[in-house]
Amino acid sequence: MAQTHSNAEHHGHGHEHPDQEEMRTFAFWIYLMTxxxxxxxxxxxxxxxxxxxxxxxxxxxxxQMNGIYASTFILLTSSFTSGLALLAMHKGNRLALMNWxxxxxxxxxxxxFLEVNEFMxxxxxxxxxxxxxxxxxxxxxxxxxxxxxxxxxGWMIILxxxxxxxxxxxxxxxxxxIVSLFWHFLDIVxxxxxxxxxxxxxx
Amino acid sequence: MSNQTxxxxxxxxxxxxxxxxxxxxxxxxxxxxxxxxxxxxxxxxLAAALLQFIVQLVFFMxxxxxxxxxxxxxxxxxxxxxxxxxxxxxxxxxxxNMVAI
Numbered sequence: 001m002a003q004t005h006s007n008a009e010h011h012g013h014g015h016e017h018p019d020q021e022e023m024r025t026f027a028f029w030i031y032l033m034t035x036x037x038x039x040x041x042x043x044x045x046x047x048x049x050x051x052x053x054x055x056x057x058x059x060x061x062x063x064q065m066n067g068i069y070a071s072t073f074i075l076l077t078s079s080f081t082s083g084l085a086l087l088a089m090h091k092g093n094r095l096a097l098m099n100w101x102x103x104x105x106x107x108x109x110x111x112x113f114l115e116v117n118e119f120m121x122x123x124x125x126x127x128x129x130x131x132x133x134x135x136x137x138x139x140x141x142x143x144x145x146x147x148x149x150x151x152x153x154g155w156m157i158i159l160x161x162x163x164x165x166x167x168x169x170x171x172x173x174x175x176x177x178i179v180s181l182f183w184h185f186l187d188i189v190x191x192x193x194x195x196x197x198x199x200x201x202x203x
Numbered sequence: 204m205s206n207q208t209x210x211x212x213x214x215x216x217x218x219x220x221x222x223x224x225x226x227x228x229x230x231x232x233x234x235x236x237x238x239x240x241x242x243x244x245x246x247x248x249l250a251a252a253l254l255q256f257i258v259q260l261v262f263f264m265x266x267x268x269x270x271x272x273x274x275x276x277x278x279x280x281x282x283x284x285x286x287x288x289x290x291x292x293x294x295x296x297x298x299x300n301m302v303a304i
Contacts, residue, residue: 033282040286044293195252
């Protein structure tokens, strides 16, 4: 704790006037708020349509909860490891930063693998996106979250290449900061997917 | 306020991680063992999700440590307001305003 403290102060720069990188981080926060609104509309659509199964399978028939529990803990852990990457960066440890980003990517990829598996299993069972309004809303909501995760993975890989090339600079620092904000945000969205779609769906 | 807390500490990440795991396990245990039914389980699930949302904001996204003026918090509150408007509004309109079916 004390170690982190002194290191942080050592790396700190003036806060009297906001610098460019800080403004960019805040701009990314504003973007996240617009993404929140996107997910709000998808959640609202799902909640309204979840009962409209058109005689097809409902949540209880198709959700396989063990895989969902696993992917929930995997994404939660990846949110934690992206935080550890941030800590390593503020200590100036480039190797640890890159390694924690790789761990985060590995966990995120495992999450996506499980999700694609789940979708394929459901389609195989005859529950496709065009089966019912419930399933259209389900695939759109969960799929949009999965797409965000996939974009985050590609983003982190590009970032690792930049860090390998340029090291920890104010610019790469800001980029790691915002990618980790993005990643925590995706974990938060997943908490609500997990609760509203899955837990409340099968209870 | 100095900036030493702006990106958190190992302690805050570990605390957030442990709280998040506990808040994920609670609803799972309640669901698997069928401890609660109907409204009771709905409240427990939503409360656990809401608490975990706050835990992640505080311990992972360091919202608590923001310097004044708190623009991040203000824009988040606006975002939450719009979310509630969209979600609660949609539910209310679709459930209680069905006329002429």
